[in-house]
Amino acid sequence: MTSRSKDLPPHPAEPDMILLALFQSRLRERSLYLGEEIRAQRSRLSAHAQRAMMDDKKPDDGGATxxxxxxxxxxxxxxxxxxxxxxxxxxxxxxxxxxPIGWDELLEAPEQTVCRSCSQFGELDVLSQTGS
Known part of the structure:
Protein backbone atom coordinates (compact mmCIF):
# COMPACT_ATOMS: atom_id res chain seq x y z
CA MET A 1 0.00 0.00 0.00
CA THR A 2 1.52 3.28 -1.08
CA SER A 3 0.39 6.51 0.39
CA ARG A 4 0.43 9.86 -1.31
CA SER A 5 2.71 11.24 1.41
CA LYS A 6 5.53 8.89 0.34
CA ASP A 7 5.47 10.43 -3.15
CA LEU A 8 5.78 13.99 -1.92
CA PRO A 9 9.02 15.59 -0.82
CA PRO A 10 9.38 15.64 2.96
CA HIS A 11 9.22 19.44 3.10
CA PRO A 12 8.03 21.98 0.58
CA ALA A 13 10.73 24.13 -0.94
CA GLU A 14 11.53 27.00 1.34
CA PRO A 15 10.29 30.34 0.06
CA ASP A 16 13.75 31.80 0.61
CA MET A 17 15.26 29.34 -1.88
CA ILE A 18 12.55 30.07 -4.42
CA LEU A 19 13.04 33.80 -4.03
CA LEU A 20 16.82 33.45 -4.27
CA ALA A 21 16.37 31.59 -7.54
CA LEU A 22 14.10 34.40 -8.73
CA PHE A 23 16.66 37.04 -7.75
CA GLN A 24 19.42 35.05 -9.41
CA SER A 25 17.38 34.90 -12.60
CA ARG A 26 16.58 38.63 -12.47
CA LEU A 27 20.24 39.46 -11.90
CA ARG A 28 21.26 37.29 -14.85
CA GLU A 29 18.66 38.97 -17.09
CA ARG A 30 19.78 42.41 -15.91
CA SER A 31 23.40 41.51 -16.59
CA LEU A 32 22.59 40.41 -20.13
CA TYR A 33 20.51 43.53 -20.77
CA LEU A 34 23.20 45.88 -19.46
CA GLY A 35 25.93 44.10 -21.43
CA GLU A 36 23.91 44.53 -24.60
CA GLU A 37 23.19 48.17 -23.76
CA ILE A 38 26.91 48.86 -23.30
CA ARG A 39 27.75 47.18 -26.62
CA ALA A 40 25.01 49.10 -28.44
CA GLN A 41 26.09 52.45 -26.99
CA ARG A 42 29.75 51.79 -27.84
CA SER A 43 28.75 50.86 -31.36
CA ARG A 44 26.67 54.01 -31.62
CA LEU A 45 29.59 56.11 -30.40
CA SER A 46 31.95 54.48 -32.89
CA ALA A 47 29.52 54.93 -35.80
CA HIS A 48 29.03 58.58 -34.86
CA ALA A 49 32.78 59.18 -34.81
CA GLN A 50 33.22 57.46 -38.18
CA ARG A 51 30.48 59.58 -39.76
CA ALA A 52 32.08 62.73 -38.42
CA MET A 53 35.44 61.77 -39.91
CA MET A 54 33.88 60.98 -43.30
CA ASP A 55 32.16 64.37 -43.31
CA ASP A 56 35.45 66.09 -42.40
CA LYS A 57 33.86 67.36 -39.21
CA LYS A 58 35.41 67.48 -35.85
CA PRO A 59 33.78 64.67 -33.89
CA ASP A 60 32.06 65.83 -30.75
CA ASP A 61 32.93 64.07 -27.55
CA GLY A 62 29.70 62.03 -27.49
CA GLY A 63 29.17 63.13 -23.90
CA ALA A 64 25.60 61.87 -23.57
CA THR A 65 26.49 58.49 -25.02
CA PRO A 100 18.42 40.97 6.14
CA ILE A 101 17.10 43.26 3.42
CA GLY A 102 13.37 42.76 2.92
CA TRP A 103 12.33 40.51 0.04
CA ASP A 104 10.03 43.23 -1.21
CA GLU A 105 12.98 45.62 -1.34
CA LEU A 106 15.09 43.09 -3.24
CA LEU A 107 12.24 42.53 -5.69
CA GLU A 108 12.39 46.25 -6.50
CA ALA A 109 16.17 46.24 -6.99
CA PRO A 110 17.86 42.84 -6.60
CA GLU A 111 21.34 44.39 -6.71
CA GLN A 112 20.89 46.71 -3.73
CA THR A 113 23.25 46.46 -0.78
CA VAL A 114 21.49 48.37 2.00
CA CYS A 115 18.09 48.01 3.60
CA ARG A 116 15.46 50.71 3.42
CA SER A 117 16.12 51.82 7.02
CA CYS A 118 19.85 52.32 6.49
CA SER A 119 19.25 53.95 3.11
CA GLN A 120 16.89 56.47 4.68
CA PHE A 121 19.30 57.02 7.57
CA GLY A 122 22.08 57.73 5.07
CA GLU A 123 19.86 60.24 3.28
CA LEU A 124 19.16 61.98 6.59
CA ASP A 125 22.91 62.16 7.28
CA VAL A 126 23.53 63.81 3.93
CA LEU A 127 20.74 66.33 4.55
CA SER A 128 22.10 67.24 7.98
CA GLN A 129 25.61 67.73 6.57
CA THR A 130 24.34 70.06 3.84
CA GLY A 131 22.32 72.11 6.33
CA SER A 132 18.95 71.34 4.69
Missing part, protein backbone atom coordinates in the same frame (compact mmCIF):
# COMPACT_ATOMS: atom_id res chain seq x y z
CA UNK A 66 29.57 58.23 -22.81
CA UNK A 67 27.42 59.07 -19.78
CA UNK A 68 24.95 56.31 -20.71
CA UNK A 69 27.82 53.85 -21.08
CA UNK A 70 29.23 54.85 -17.70
CA UNK A 71 25.85 54.47 -15.96
CA UNK A 72 25.31 51.07 -17.57
CA UNK A 73 28.81 49.94 -16.56
CA UNK A 74 28.19 51.02 -12.96
CA UNK A 75 24.86 49.19 -12.92
CA UNK A 76 26.52 46.09 -14.39
CA UNK A 77 29.22 46.23 -11.70
CA UNK A 78 26.49 46.38 -9.02
CA UNK A 79 24.76 43.36 -10.57
CA UNK A 80 28.03 41.39 -10.67
CA UNK A 81 28.73 42.28 -7.04
CA UNK A 82 25.24 41.05 -6.10
CA UNK A 83 25.92 37.80 -7.94
CA UNK A 84 29.20 37.44 -6.04
CA UNK A 85 27.40 38.07 -2.73
CA UNK A 86 24.92 35.39 -3.69
CA UNK A 87 27.79 32.98 -4.31
CA UNK A 88 29.41 33.62 -0.93
CA UNK A 89 26.21 33.62 1.13
CA UNK A 90 26.08 37.38 1.78
CA UNK A 91 23.25 38.19 -0.61
CA UNK A 92 20.33 40.02 0.95
CA UNK A 93 22.24 41.27 3.98
CA UNK A 94 22.54 45.00 4.54
CA UNK A 95 26.12 46.29 4.29
CA UNK A 96 25.40 48.83 7.04
CA UNK A 97 23.46 47.00 9.77
CA UNK A 98 24.09 43.37 8.68
CA UNK A 99 20.35 42.67 8.96
Missing amino acids: LARIERAEQALAAVRQAQARMGNGRYGLCDECQE
Whole structure:
Protein backbone atom coordinates (compact mmCIF):
# COMPACT_ATOMS: atom_id res chain seq x y z
CA MET A 1 0.00 0.00 0.00
CA THR A 2 1.52 3.28 -1.08
CA SER A 3 0.39 6.51 0.39
CA ARG A 4 0.43 9.86 -1.31
CA SER A 5 2.71 11.24 1.41
CA LYS A 6 5.53 8.89 0.34
CA ASP A 7 5.47 10.43 -3.15
CA LEU A 8 5.78 13.99 -1.92
CA PRO A 9 9.02 15.59 -0.82
CA PRO A 10 9.38 15.64 2.96
CA HIS A 11 9.22 19.44 3.10
CA PRO A 12 8.03 21.98 0.58
CA ALA A 13 10.73 24.13 -0.94
CA GLU A 14 11.53 27.00 1.34
CA PRO A 15 10.29 30.34 0.06
CA ASP A 16 13.75 31.80 0.61
CA MET A 17 15.26 29.34 -1.88
CA ILE A 18 12.55 30.07 -4.42
CA LEU A 19 13.04 33.80 -4.03
CA LEU A 20 16.82 33.45 -4.27
CA ALA A 21 16.37 31.59 -7.54
CA LEU A 22 14.10 34.40 -8.73
CA PHE A 23 16.66 37.04 -7.75
CA GLN A 24 19.42 35.05 -9.41
CA SER A 25 17.38 34.90 -12.60
CA ARG A 26 16.58 38.63 -12.47
CA LEU A 27 20.24 39.46 -11.90
CA ARG A 28 21.26 37.29 -14.85
CA GLU A 29 18.66 38.97 -17.09
CA ARG A 30 19.78 42.41 -15.91
CA SER A 31 23.40 41.51 -16.59
CA LEU A 32 22.59 40.41 -20.13
CA TYR A 33 20.51 43.53 -20.77
CA LEU A 34 23.20 45.88 -19.46
CA GLY A 35 25.93 44.10 -21.43
CA GLU A 36 23.91 44.53 -24.60
CA GLU A 37 23.19 48.17 -23.76
CA ILE A 38 26.91 48.86 -23.30
CA ARG A 39 27.75 47.18 -26.62
CA ALA A 40 25.01 49.10 -28.44
CA GLN A 41 26.09 52.45 -26.99
CA ARG A 42 29.75 51.79 -27.84
CA SER A 43 28.75 50.86 -31.36
CA ARG A 44 26.67 54.01 -31.62
CA LEU A 45 29.59 56.11 -30.40
CA SER A 46 31.95 54.48 -32.89
CA ALA A 47 29.52 54.93 -35.80
CA HIS A 48 29.03 58.58 -34.86
CA ALA A 49 32.78 59.18 -34.81
CA GLN A 50 33.22 57.46 -38.18
CA ARG A 51 30.48 59.58 -39.76
CA ALA A 52 32.08 62.73 -38.42
CA MET A 53 35.44 61.77 -39.91
CA MET A 54 33.88 60.98 -43.30
CA ASP A 55 32.16 64.37 -43.31
CA ASP A 56 35.45 66.09 -42.40
CA LYS A 57 33.86 67.36 -39.21
CA LYS A 58 35.41 67.48 -35.85
CA PRO A 59 33.78 64.67 -33.89
CA ASP A 60 32.06 65.83 -30.75
CA ASP A 61 32.93 64.07 -27.55
CA GLY A 62 29.70 62.03 -27.49
CA GLY A 63 29.17 63.13 -23.90
CA ALA A 64 25.60 61.87 -23.57
CA THR A 65 26.49 58.49 -25.02
CA LEU A 66 29.57 58.23 -22.81
CA ALA A 67 27.42 59.07 -19.78
CA ARG A 68 24.95 56.31 -20.71
CA ILE A 69 27.82 53.85 -21.08
CA GLU A 70 29.23 54.85 -17.70
CA ARG A 71 25.85 54.47 -15.96
CA ALA A 72 25.31 51.07 -17.57
CA GLU A 73 28.81 49.94 -16.56
CA GLN A 74 28.19 51.02 -12.96
CA ALA A 75 24.86 49.19 -12.92
CA LEU A 76 26.52 46.09 -14.39
CA ALA A 77 29.22 46.23 -11.70
CA ALA A 78 26.49 46.38 -9.02
CA VAL A 79 24.76 43.36 -10.57
CA ARG A 80 28.03 41.39 -10.67
CA GLN A 81 28.73 42.28 -7.04
CA ALA A 82 25.24 41.05 -6.10
CA GLN A 83 25.92 37.80 -7.94
CA ALA A 84 29.20 37.44 -6.04
CA ARG A 85 27.40 38.07 -2.73
CA MET A 86 24.92 35.39 -3.69
CA GLY A 87 27.79 32.98 -4.31
CA ASN A 88 29.41 33.62 -0.93
CA GLY A 89 26.21 33.62 1.13
CA ARG A 90 26.08 37.38 1.78
CA TYR A 91 23.25 38.19 -0.61
CA GLY A 92 20.33 40.02 0.95
CA LEU A 93 22.24 41.27 3.98
CA CYS A 94 22.54 45.00 4.54
CA ASP A 95 26.12 46.29 4.29
CA GLU A 96 25.40 48.83 7.04
CA CYS A 97 23.46 47.00 9.77
CA GLN A 98 24.09 43.37 8.68
CA GLU A 99 20.35 42.67 8.96
CA PRO A 100 18.42 40.97 6.14
CA ILE A 101 17.10 43.26 3.42
CA GLY A 102 13.37 42.76 2.92
CA TRP A 103 12.33 40.51 0.04
CA ASP A 104 10.03 43.23 -1.21
CA GLU A 105 12.98 45.62 -1.34
CA LEU A 106 15.09 43.09 -3.24
CA LEU A 107 12.24 42.53 -5.69
CA GLU A 108 12.39 46.25 -6.50
CA ALA A 109 16.17 46.24 -6.99
CA PRO A 110 17.86 42.84 -6.60
CA GLU A 111 21.34 44.39 -6.71
CA GLN A 112 20.89 46.71 -3.73
CA THR A 113 23.25 46.46 -0.78
CA VAL A 114 21.49 48.37 2.00
CA CYS A 115 18.09 48.01 3.60
CA ARG A 116 15.46 50.71 3.42
CA SER A 117 16.12 51.82 7.02
CA CYS A 118 19.85 52.32 6.49
CA SER A 119 19.25 53.95 3.11
CA GLN A 120 16.89 56.47 4.68
CA PHE A 121 19.30 57.02 7.57
CA GLY A 122 22.08 57.73 5.07
CA GLU A 123 19.86 60.24 3.28
CA LEU A 124 19.16 61.98 6.59
CA ASP A 125 22.91 62.16 7.28
CA VAL A 126 23.53 63.81 3.93
CA LEU A 127 20.74 66.33 4.55
CA SER A 128 22.10 67.24 7.98
CA GLN A 129 25.61 67.73 6.57
CA THR A 130 24.34 70.06 3.84
CA GLY A 131 22.32 72.11 6.33
CA SER A 132 18.95 71.34 4.69
